[in-house]
Amino acid sequence: MPSAILPKNMKLPLRRTNFCLTLLVAALSPSLTSIAAAEATKPAYLDATQPLETRVEDLLSRLTLEEKISLLHADSKFTTAAIPRLGIPRRWLDDGPHGVREDIGPDTWASAGRTDDFATAMPSGICLGATWNPALGFAEGQAIGQEARWRGKDIMLGPGINILRTPLCGRNFEYLGEDPWLSGVMCSGYIRGAQSQDISSCVKHFALNNQEYQRGTINVEVPERALREIYLPAFKAAVQSGGVWSVMGAYNQLRGQHCCHNDYLLNQILKTEWGFKGLVMSDWDGTHDTRQAALNGLDLEMGTEKPYNDFYLAQPYLSGLKSGAFPAAGLDEKVRRNLRVMIATHVLDANRKPGSFNTAAHENVARQVAEEGIVLLKNENHALPLEAATLKSIAVIGENAIRLHAHGGESSGIKAFYEITPLQGLINRAGRNVNLTFSEGYQKDGRADLAERAVAAAKAADAVIYLGGLNHDSGFDCEGADRKDMKLPYGQDELIQRIVATNPKTIVVLEGTMVEMDAWLDKVPALVQAWYPGMEGGNALARVLFGDVNPSGKLPATFPKKLADSPAHALGNYPGTDGTVTYAEGLLVGYRWFDTKHLEPLFPFGHGLSYTTFQYSNLRLVPGDGTKSVVTVQFEIQNTGTRTGAEVAQLYVHQQKPSLPRPEKELKGFQKVLLQPGEKQTVAIPLDPMAFAFFDDQQRCWVAEPDVFSIRVGTSSRELPLAADYQLPAKVLIKP
Numbered sequence: 219m220p221s222a223i224l225p226k227n228m229k230l231p232l233r234r235t236n237f238c239l240t241l242l243v244a245a246l247s248p249s250l251t252s253i254a255a256a257e258a259t260k261p262a263y264l265d266a267t268q269p270l271e272t273r274v275e276d277l278l279s280r281l282t283l284e285e286k287i288s289l290l291h292a293d294s295k296f297t298t299a300a301i302p303r304l305g306i307p308r309r310w311l312d313d314g315p316h317g318v319r320e321d322i323g324p325d326t327w328a329s330a331g332r333t334d335d336f337a338t339a340m341p342s343g344i345c346l347g348a349t350w351n352p353a354l355g356f357a358e359g360q361a362i363g364q365e366a367r368w369r370g371k372d373i374m375l376g377p378g379i380n381i382l383r384t385p386l387c388g389r390n391f392e393y394l395g396e397d398p399w400l401s402g403v404m405c406s407g408y409i410r411g412a413q414s415q416d417i418s419s420c421v422k423h424f425a426l427n428n429q430e431y432q433r434g435t436i437n438v439e440v441p442e443r444a445l446r447e448i449y450l451p452a453f454k455a456a457v458q459s460g461g462v463w464s465v466m467g468a469y470n471q472l473r474g475q476h477c478c479h480n481d482y483l484l485n486q487i488l489k490t491e492w493g494f495k496g497l498v499m500s501d502w503d504g505t506h507d508t509r510q511a512a513l514n515g516l517d518l519e520m521g522t523e524k525p526y527n528d529f530y531l532a533q534p535y536l537s538g539l540k541s542g543a544f545p546a547a548g549l550d551e552k553v554r555r556n557l558r559v560m561i562a563t564h565v566l567d568a569n570r571k572p573g574s575f576n577t578a579a580h581e582n583v584a585r586q587v588a589e590e591g592i593v594l595l596k597n598e599n600h601a602l603p604l605e606a607a608t609l610k611s612i613a614v615i616g617e618n619a620i621r622l623h624a625h626g627g628e629s630s631g632i633k634a635f636y637e638i639t640p641l642q643g644l645i646n647r648a649g650r651n652v653n654l655t656f657s658e659g660y661q662k663d664g665r666a667d668l669a670e671r672a673v674a675a676a677k678a679a680d681a682v683i684y685l686g687g688l689n690h691d692s693g694f695d696c697e698g699a700d701r702k703d704m705k706l707p708y709g710q711d712e713l714i715q716r717i718v719a720t721n722p723k724t725i726v727v728l729e730g731t732m733v734e735m736d737a738w739l740d741k742v743p744a745l746v747q748a749w750y751p752g753m754e755g756g757n758a759l760a761r762v763l764f765g766d767v768n769p770s771g772k773l774p775a776t777f778p779k780k781l782a783d784s785p786a787h788a789l790g791n792y793p794g795t796d797g798t799v800t801y802a803e804g805l806l807v808g809y810r811w812f813d814t815k816h817l818e819p820l821f822p823f824g825h826g827l828s829y830t831t832f833q834y835s836n837l838r839l840v841p842g843d844g845t846k847s848v849v850t851v852q853f854e855i856q857n858t859g860t861r862t863g864a865e866v867a868q869l870y871v872h873q874q875k876p877s878l879p880r881p882e883k884e885l886k887g888f889q890k891v892l893l894q895p896g897e898k899q900t901v902a903i904p905l906d907p908m909a910f911a912f913f914d915d916q917q918r919c920w921v922a923e924p925d926v927f928s929i930r931v932g933t934s935s936r937e938l939p940l941a942a943d944y945q946l947p948a949k950v951l952i953k954p
């Protein structure tokens with residue numbers, strides 16, 4: 219940790235002093251016996267060779283009641299108190315999912331005004347989801363973990379993995395899409411990468427924070443099956459596959475109890491059923507009650523709008539412990555979890571990883587995630603890639619060509635080292651031989667002369683690259699509020715129509731999350747979804763548009779034709795009434811709804827084009843080992859075009875006669891493969907019994923029934939050329 223960011227009053231942890239003293243004693247000592255004696259006096263909790271639980275119990279036994287309490291709540295916006303006499307340093311937490319946020323506070327949300335808190339700004343979470351590449355998730359987590367260590371952080375508040383239930387949720391851009399399996403696989407990679415750097419990730423927001431509207435109070439009523447099959451699996455994967463050390467409770471309520479101290483979610487499911495051993499922290503100001511905080515599974519209270527000593531888990535909890543209202547064992551369990559995370563991430567060890575920042579590797583990861591997450595949605599008559607050699611002029615139009623996004627969106631915003639805008643990326647790539655003009659086209663307040671100038675620029679150019687979509691202004695893709703509708707703002711629908719009428723070679727690139735496009739989609743030859751592509755986004759986008767990179771991103775969420783088609787809106791279950799939102803669509807979220815109801819989406823889940831073509835063939839089912847996999851699905855993919863490209867092969871399962879209603883199909887596996895022109899590869903995806911199971915809310919366990927399952931494989935949820943039937947021989951019950 220650079221000394222500049224040591225908090226003013228923080229002393230070097232005593233462990234270092236002890237260690238030096240030991241060495242000094244050893245150096246002066248006449249005999250080896252006394253060295254051994256000095257080593258032997260090192261307390262177990264400081265001895266990295268001791269088992270984790272031994273260290274935790276040893277340290278726990280040395281803490282006073284007041285010291286224990288001090289570990290359970292904040293002492294500034296993003297820290298908890300040090301205990302210098304035991305060498306416990308202050309713990310530093312920070313947002314968030316897209317990089318290490320700038321420092322604030324200590325006691326306000328205002329920027330700390332530092333000059334050393336820049337960071338690599340990764341693309342937004344939904345872009346990472348669109349890569350369908352867990353190895354990239356690992357690489358991104360690792361880079362963020364390294365920068366977190368460099369900046370002296372201990373717990374990073376990400377990834378965010380709430381399921382995209384409605385297109386309007388203001389934080390959809392931060393999350394990984396609509397599918398529990400995809401979100402679970404992607405977040406596990408990210409968490410393993412981040413935690414490999416001696417920090418803890420903190421997966422959030424547990425659970426059902428699927429809208430920003432009334433987020434602090436809204437009560438969610440969700441059927442048990444939907445809870446188990448849609449909203450919890452990614453969190454379970456974060457715990458059981460990712461090994462995440464921290465979980466953040468959500469602001470909202472589940473069935474009448476706030477999620478930050480919800481007994482069912484935290485005690486029963488997370489800690490008991492899933493065996494989570496780490497700590498549960500509140501979202502900032504998400505704690506509301508001392509008794510519930512004491513008893514219902516909260517281990518660390520952050521962000522409450524009160525003096526730190528008055529936090530629910532501070533003085534009020536202490537008083538309750540002293541009066542016997544709350545059991546001492548409950549206190550020890552909370553402290554134990556905090557200590558476990560601290561010791562497991564090597565906070566007390568001399569050789570903790572030091573981190574690094576803004577390395578070439580970090581920049582590469584940021585660019586690669588963008589390159590693999592950008593989705594080519596439409597490409598008629600080879601409108602893309604652009605040929606720099608034959609194009610003489612390009613009109614770049616649209617405010618998003620020059621807008622910086624990395625700092626926006628609230629808690630996930632990053633003070634980026636730099637941010638390559640799309641315009642800059644295009645200038646970098648197009649070279650001197652292409653005459654590139656820029657015209658803003660639209661602005662917040664809709665000035666008509668901007669549109670006139672843009673249309674004139676479009677007329678004068680060989681091709682147009684239109685850069686529009688959304689941004690992080692409040693009311694669009696931004697924390698704290700939802701969007702009002704799914705429309706393009708600032709008169710963009712009309713503007714795009716005018717531009718394409720003037721110049722048919724108009725490539726539309728949209729940033730942000732999904733919007734309605736019926737006004738112009740059939741008129742434009744090519745459409746690219748670029749999300750918020752991070753600080754290397756402009757370069758990545760230019761490389762995709764000019765064909766240096768062959769696009770391989772796939773939608774992690776269904777794009778509906780219109781808002782009213784998507785389930786929560788079709789059924790009138792958004793944003794809720796009288797403080798409660800009822801998830802009456804149950805399991806039918808995203809493509810599960812569109813497929814089961816035979817509704818045509820605008821672009822289906824898993825869709826994404828390439829500049830090459832792939833052929834799927836030869837599906838076969840190979841018996842598995844019986845436990846981990848019951849069957850392995852094998853098939854071939856061949857690159858039948860002329861460019862190298864990566865394809866995401868997707869596997870969906872459909873049960874033919876389930877005893878309880880199930881969605882038409884569910885994603886149960888995928889693999890991204892890179893193929894040279896002409897190259898053919900065999901893909902093998904093992905399926906375990908869980909791949910066939912649904913949650914039986916009567917038996918309260920997962921059930922895979924002896925039935926015929928159609929296994930479908932292909933390039934998107936709506937284009938599945940391979941299919942085979944699999945007969946599961948016997949019933950399998952799996953505990954939740």
Ligand code: BGC
Pocket residue numbers: 313314375422501502629
């Ligand atoms: C957000 C969290 C974030 C926290 C700290 C809250 O408002 O919901 O995601 O980690 O603030 O900034």
